[in-house]
Amino acid sequence: QQPVQSPQAVILREGEDAVINCSSSKALYSVHWYRQKHGEAPVFLMILLKGGEQKGHEKISASFNEKKQQSSLYLTASQLSYSGTYFCGTAVRGSEKLVFGKGTKLTVNP
Amino acid sequence: EAGVAQSPRYKIIEKRQSVAFWCNPISGHATLYWYQQILGQGPKLLIQFQNNGVVDDSQLPKDRFSAERLKGVDSTLKIQPAKLEDSAVYLCASSHHAEDGQAFFGQGTRLTVV
Numbered sequence: 001q002q003p004v005q006s007p008q009a010v011i012l013r014e015g016e017d018a019v020i021n022c023s024s025s026k027a028l029y030s031v032h033w034y035r036q037k038h039g040e041a042p043v044f045l046m047i048l049l050k051g052g053e054q055k056g057h058e059k060i061s062a063s064f065n066e067k068k069q070q071s072s073l074y075l076t077a078s079q080l081s082y083s084g085t086y087f088c089g090t091a092v093r094g095s096e097k098l099v100f101g102k103g104t105k106l107t108v109n110p
Numbered sequence: 111e112a113g114v115a116q117s118p119r120y121k122i123i124e125k126r127q128s129v130a131f132w133c134n135p136i137s138g139h140a141t142l143y144w145y146q147q148i149l150g151q152g153p154k155l156l157i158q159f160q161n162n163g164v165v166d167d168s169q170l171p172k173d174r175f176s177a178e179r180l181k182g183v184d185s186t187l188k189i190q191p192a193k194l195e196d197s198a199v200y201l202c203a204s205s206h207h208a209e210d211g212q213a214f215f216g217q218g219t220r221l222t223v224v
Contacts, residue, residue, distance in 0.1 A: 041215040
């Protein structure tokens with residue numbers, strides 16, 4: 001039931017864009033995105049509840065394709081502060097469990 | 111709004127010893143999670159409470175791990191006896207609603223078993 005994230009790691013230069021994908025083998029009720037910096041707790045970015053829903057948070061946005069059972073996180077014009085590991089957490093229909101993927105490590109260099 | 115409180119922040123024990131972690135969730139949050147995060151990996155759900163009832167503990171090694179949430183508020187997670195592979199950060203999180211609520215994480219307890 002663990003969602004699969006891709007890619008595992010991304011290296012960007014400041015100002016470049018990135019896309020992180022999260023997919024599930026089961027029908028999803030919700031997708032949660034978090035960012036974790038080294039040695040710190042995960043920090044909430046956004047939650048998507050409806051198929052086709054898109055949300056934005058400054059230059060970070062996400063979409064949720066319910067039919068494809070996947071979500072994508074878009075980071076545009078990346079900043080140094082975007083560096084960290086991004087996790088998607090998914091809740092499956094009929095279950096209340098929030099399960100996280102293995103994460104995508106994003107490094108933004110000057 | 112006060113965040114999720116966890117203690118201790120760090121703990122070093124020898125294998126076969128016992129250890130306990132404490133979590134105080136955000137006031138009013140019905141759902142409480144304990145996650146184990148091994149270095150370089152995503153948080154692994156150990157147990158999830160809804161008020162003081164267990165929603166899921168399918169990945170909790172019940173021969174050595176136990177958890178309780180008394181009165182639907184604070185929670186403790188215990189390991190007895192500890193093994194080397196239990197070295198990890200133990201994260202507590204809470205939310206209003208499990209499926210569609212933002213989960214707030216505590217700072218975690220970094221456990222080292224030697």
